[in-house]
Amino acid sequence: xxxxxxxxxxxxxxxxxxxxxxxxxxxxxxxxxxxxxxxxxxxxxxxxxxxxxxxxxxxxxxxxxxxxxxx
Numbered sequence: 001x002x003x004x005x006x007x008x009x010x011x012x013x014x015x016x017x018x019x020x021x022x023x024x025x026x027x028x029x030x031x032x033x034x035x036x037x038x039x040x041x042x043x044x045x046x047x048x049x050x051x052x053x054x055x056x057x058x059x060x061x062x063x064x065x066x067x068x069x070x071x
Contacts (some may be wrong), residue, residue, distance in 0.1 A: 005029045005038040012045040023049050040068035 008026035023046035030039035047061030 001029055001033045002035070002038060005033070005035075005042060009041055009045040012049050036068055040065045043068060 005026050008022045008029065011022035012026065023042065026042035026045055027039070030042045043061060044065035047065060
């Protein structure tokens with residue numbers, strides 16, 4: 001499951017047309033695994049696939065990912 005989350009997170013940054021789907025799948029996999037570190041990584045990836053018009057929400061997503069990793 002860790003490999004899956006890592007690959008889907010990688011896909012988020014690499015494959016622009018699949019990034020939203022990959023980020024959502026990574027979030028689902030992290031929730032299934034109940035892994036806060038991978039959940040934080042998936043949240044971070046999802047935050048970066050948002051368009052620049054959604055920057056404030058992206059920054060909140062990045063902050064949420066950091067909070068998840070710290071807890």
